[in-house]
Every structure is written in structure tokens, then in C-alpha cells.
Amino acid sequence: MAEINPSEVSAILRQQLSGLKSEAQLDEVGTVLEIGDGIARVYGLNNAQSAELVEFENSDLKGIVLNLEEDNVGIVLLGEAENIQEGHIVKRTGRISTINVGEALCGRVINSVGEPIDGKGNIEGDLVEMPLERRAPGVIYRQPVNEPLQTGIKPIDSMIPIGRGQRELIIGDRQTGKSTLPIDTIINQKENYDKGEPVYCIYVAVGQKGSTVAQVEKTLRDHGAMDYTIIISATASDPAAMQFYAPYAGAAIGEYFRDTGRSALVVYDDLSKQAVAYREVSLLLRRPPGREAYPGDVFYLHSRLLERSSKIIEDDSVAQQMNDLPESIKDRAKGGGSLTALPIIETQAGDVAAYIPTNVISITDGQIFLESDLFLSGVRPAINVGISVSRVGGSAQIKSMKKIAGTLKLDQAQFRELEAFAKFGSDLDKATQAIIDKGRRNVEILKQDQNKPMPVEQQIAIIYCGTKGLVQQVPEKKIKAFEKDFLSVMQEQHSDVLETLKAGKLDDEALQTLENTAKEVASKYEENSQE
């Protein structure tokens, strides 16, 4: 057994206590008037600011000041209000609520105030303080969206392209695959990570089951996506304040990457639950209820959050002047960063005209509608292409994809219209039949398995087959097999063509190769069908 050295022990103890401030200081305090239901009313705290962090004496409990009233302040609690009674003292901290952010967060699961909850110990390394609430960058510090964010999902990248810095809403009923889309998107960013230009991903889970969050974490880890991903979890059992601050924590982390010149993607899953948590707190604080009992500022709750997503101007010197840039990252601010947001909204029985869905639809730069009818009929991802739009992503799409998928959306819209007629089984003229046949095959081509994002060059290749009608002779049921075969042939024999497509170029030679290969592979399946 090793010898015990008392002087060493005391040296270590002293070192541990070196940060301790034994000096007393003048604190501003108040006394608890009432506490419960996740809120406290406190008398005193005359100089407290809105959104300031306060501490309760005799406990680790912290709270955030939300209401400043004539004779008391309303505070939301960030934990359980055990052992706190009327008359207990509440202290100001003088700090606006912040979260500690750094690269070390990657691969971790944290709560809304940045504490790790994955049992892997403290978060070490270089961390900077970022405010949870922060004003969005002004107009002069932004630039239009011009760089694509590849989701790896065929219908999205081809018809509803998302650019870096965009805010694209994912909306649909329960059980329509809403969460799957952003998870696939996160998995698809692995390519960027491997290239050394990571798109940092932040997945904010609000009001979900703990088991769901664990499942997401496992999926991402299995696909090697946790290396560049941070999960913020405020499960259904966490205090309401934690739930409605979780997206702000996600935005704060994203801003750290954005303002240091990198790309980040933040997924808010989902904002309808966040609005419900906010409604709960607001009603308990006796703010007047409005439509659907949401408080008057529920629009502002979402607009100020989503407005923080942006593409920052390339010019470093301008970007360093950005408004409300926290002191902590002033010296490392860079231009050219972006923060893309994928908020999710859950609708009730497809009602997109409810309060929160209409609000968020109007805030975002486009939306992806998921429908349970499509989902159940086997069209997965169950995206309704007709009503899904991307208002700014088009300019960010790579050239080759833009050219090839240009007519796809229109074709599919036409097909949907005619499909209704086809159901009557009446005789159709040849042109109509051709449109329907092509549409059905396109639908097959656009189907994609879960957790299998596809590189953009492969998407281009297979969508080209669909839009050019190269698979007209392949039976619908064999489209998937054809796709697999075709892509493996392309990868093995014509990887150079795929490279040019990826680079955004589209020359006649490449198109010719695509066409020839498609015809060759398709012929195999045609023969089989005749047997």
C-alpha cells in the first residue's frame, strides 16, 4: 500500500479550495412570498433584471426572473422546490442566464443550462459563456443563403432544397416521421465532418420521453454522428422552465459555432411542446391568456428564436462588429458562419390552421409537410411535395441538381392531379397514361429508407433516370432493385461521372454516360418482367 503523505493531501485540498471566495459581499436579496407549481413570487429584489438568474438560499435551486411587478417579482424555477419555504431568502446573481459552450460539448447530452446528463462526467476543455437570450444579427451582418445543406433525403434535396442559414419547418401529425428527417440530415453531415469542414449539429429534444432521447442518441452514435452532435434534452418530466429554455440553449450553442465562422445545424424537436411549456409558465404567472390560452407573446417566443438562424457575411471585419456579440467570443469572431434551423411542429389531425402552426409557418423560410395518409400507403418519407416549399433554398442548390430536378416538382403535381382520374379506371389517352406511369415511378424513386441518407451525386443520378423516363419499362415494384443496381454500377464503373455531378457540373458526356448505364441496367429488369 502506498504511503500517505499528509502534506500532499493538504496541498491538494488547498488547491481545490483556491477558487473559494471567503470574502463576504453585499448581496441583493428578496424573500419568498409563495412558491409552488414551478414558480415563485418574491418580495424585494428591487433591482433585478428581466431574465436574470437568481439563487435560493439553503438549496441548489436556481430560477430566472420573468415578471417584474409593482410589489413582487415572478420567478420560474429550474428545479424542484423542495425545502424552500415562505420567508426564505433569494439572491440576485447579476448574471443573465447563460450556457457554457465549446467544442468539448460534441458527443454529449446536456440539459438546458449546460449540465451534462449522460453520466460521462464534467465537460472539460475550453468553454465560453454564451447568453441564452440574445438579439439576432442585424441586416448588415447577414448575407443571402447561398450554400446548400445536404440533407441526404431525395425529395428534400431535389425539390425542397435547404440552404445553410435557412429555417425550414417540418410539420405533420404524430407518427409521420417528423423526427426521422432531421436525424437523417444529421447523419448525412458525417461526410462534412470527415472532410474536416464539420457542420456542427445540435438536437434539442423538448418534452419528449427520456427513452426517445436515448434512442436518438444511440442511432446517432451507431452511425458515427455523435462526434459532431450535441443533444440538449428537456424531457417531459423536467420543469416547464427547462423545457421552454431548451431551444434557446440550442440556439446559443449554434451561435457559438456560427459566430466563429463555422456551420451549425440546430433541430428543435418540437416547438409545439415548447409553446405548451411556455403557456404553462405564463398562466401560472397570471399573464393574460389569448387564443388557445397561449400568452400574447407566444409569437415573439418563436420569432426571436428562429430569427437567430442566419448566414453571416463573409467579410471578417464586418462580422466582428456584429451586434450583441458576447465579450467572451469577441476575439475569435469570424465571418461566413451559418446557423440552419429545422424546427418541428406537431399538428393535431392535420390542422395546420391552429395557432402555433400558422405562427411558425409564417416565421420560417418554408415548410415540409408530412402526411399520415402518405406514410401509411408506404410513401416514406411521407412528404407532401405539392404543399411543401423552400422559399430561399433554391439559390443554394447545386447546379447539376437544379437542372435535373427542375421539372420534377411540376411533374409530380401534374401526376397527383391525374392520378385521381385514373382511379375511375376509365380509358386514358396515351399522354395521360405516360404522365401517370412516370409519376408512379418517380414516387418509387423518391422513397428512401430510414437512417440511410444518400450522397447528392447519387441522388442526381437516380432522379435523372426518373425525370428522363429511362425507367418507363421497369415495373414499379422493381424500381428499388433497379436503383440499387444502377447506383452500384455507377459507383464501380463511372465514379468520375459522379464526381463531376457532385462538383455541380453537368456536361453532355456525363449525361450520356448516365443515360447509357440506365438503359443497360433497366434492360435487365425489363426482361425479367416478361418472364
Place this chain on the structure above:
Amino acid sequence: MKNKRIAQRYAKALFNLAMEQKVFEQTKEDMKYLRDLSQVKEYGNMLKNPIVPVDKKQSVSKALLENKVGELTIRFVTLIIRKKRSYALPEIADAFVEMYNAYKKILPVDLYTAVPIDNTIRDMVIEKIKAQTFSNEVLLNENVDKEILGGFILQYKDQLYDASVRRQLNEMRKELI
């Protein structure tokens, strides 16, 4: 605490009127008396009880206050009872004293120590606070609390200066655990 807003409105009215009629000091003493009086359980309960008729409350109050407080105070109490705000009377009295203190720059201070303090320390503390807070007078309310182990805690308005041994130990505990 709940009636704070009501209390402040009434106290302000009384304060202004007392200034006008130059019975300022007298009214302050009256309010202190009233506050002590409402600490008496029977009287306090009666004021709070909504079942007791208004004229009963008025006559009892009059009998209790006659010859002890000024005429203005009696009129004021009668009004409060008539307006069915008698439950807020102790708080109104408190609010008035607070306003008086603020006007005269008198600062009530709570001091907690583990052992009783002597005169030299008391004078030192008062001088220090006076200098710090620019107040004319300090009303020191001394409390002995063994729980704080040592040092002292000073509290005035919503400021707290905690120089107790208990806090330092707690902070050390937080650092280590």
C-alpha cells in the same frame, strides 16, 4: 404582504395629509401605536373579521384610540373601516412608517450575531452603515442567532451582507462536494 399595494396607496394619502396639516411626527407615533395595538390578538382578529359590523369596529377603535392618538388618525381609521379595508390596517401603518423613514433618511437595519455585541462595536457598525448608505440615522435591530456560528449578517432594505462563519463553511462544502 398581499395587501401591500392597498397599504401603500392609503399610507401615501395619509402621509401627504399629515404633512399638510403639520401633524407629521404625531401621526408617525400614532401609526407605531396602531401597529402595536393590532398585534393584540383580539383587536387584530376583529379588524380582519368581515362578520363584525362596520359601526362596531368603528366604535371599538374609537374607544381604544381616543385620547391616545391625534384627531387625524382617528378620522383615518374610521375611514379605513368604512371602506372595508380594516384588514389592511397593520400594513398601512407599516407602510406609513416606512415612508416616514425614507423621508427622514432613517434606515432600519437588522443585525444578526452569534453573541451579543458591545457598545463600541455597535457604534462602529452604525457609523459604517451611515457612511455607506448616506442615511441620517440608523435604527439597529440586534438579534442573537447561535446558528450562524460566528461573524455577522447585516440586512437592510433588500441588501444582505453575509459575513457569517456559517456561509463560509457552506461555500467550502459546495466547493468540495
